Amino acid sequence: MFRLSALCLLLLGAVVPVSPAAAQDANPAPATGAPAEPSDAQMELARKVLSASDLSRSFDEILPEVADQAKMTLIRSNPQMQLGIIEIVDQVALDMVDRRAELEKRLARIWAINFTEGELNDLLTFFETDTGEKFTGTLVGLLSAQVSVSQAWAKEIGDEMLRRSTQKLQEISKNEAKSLQGETTPQ
Structure with a gap:
């Protein structure tokens, strides 16, 4: 006993009280109409x-x-x-x-x-409909594929953004270094 x-x-x-934010999510705002x-x-x-x-x-x-x-x-x-x-x-x-x-x-x-x-x-x-049944049967796979594709795209874009930003920052840095060298060089 x-x-x-x-x-x-x-x-x-072990019971966890529901937070106010979770309670708000339970009552989403209605769509227009x-x-x-x-x-x-x-x-x-x-x-x-x-x-x-x-x-x-x-x-x-x-x-x-x-x-x-x-x-x-x-x-x-x-x-x-x-x-x-x-x-x-x-x-x-x-x-x-x-x-x-x-x-x-x-x-x-x-x-x-x-x-x-x-x-x-x-x-x-x-x-x-047959199309609707196909949609529900493939939805999970479609969503999974979309997540994978969007993650790969985000990585590609992120890599390119870092590469291009790094190149621009290096160019600015070089130009500033040349400018500083030009100012400190006696004429």
């Missing part, structure tokens, strides 16, 4: 768009990652209880699986406040 009580206290100590508070119809359409687009799937790893972080935090503070900690955190994580619906609702709200009903209908129609 003591072991369970100690684990519960450790779990309570969309109401600040979405209608029930918009929320339903937004849920359908999320489902059809499969875009919320990328958030499926949040709970397992949070559980792993909790395990590491608790084990660091009490390594001799590692097995008990893992067991308890896994149980708590399983108890929280049904809370995934909360995330879906919050994600749908983001879509609902940023798109009108008409736009959500258009998106739903798109995601139900």
Whole structure:
């Protein structure tokens, strides 16, 4: 019993309060043309768009990652209880699986406040097409490729910027050195 009580206290100590900035991010500003508070119809359409687009799937790893972080935090503070900690955190994580619906609702709200009903209908129609399905199936790869290409481009631009700036600075330095030599040379 003591072991369970100690684990519960450790779990309570690991809870991190939400910062005001994080709370603000949970309520993004609506896009132009969309109401600040979405209608029930918009929320339903937004849920359908999320489902059809499969875009919320990328958030499926949040709970397992949070559980792993909790395990590491608790084990660091009490390594001799590692097995008990893992067991308890896994149980708590399983108890929280049904809370995934909360995330879906919050994600749908983001879509609902940023798109009108008409736009959500258009998106739903798109995601139900072959092209829309292809888009959702390739989106992660596309985004990854874009990040890689943009990082490579940034490195190229950065290298060129440093090279060209160094050349200009060297030219200025040479000119200043010549100017100083000309002033100090007796005539």
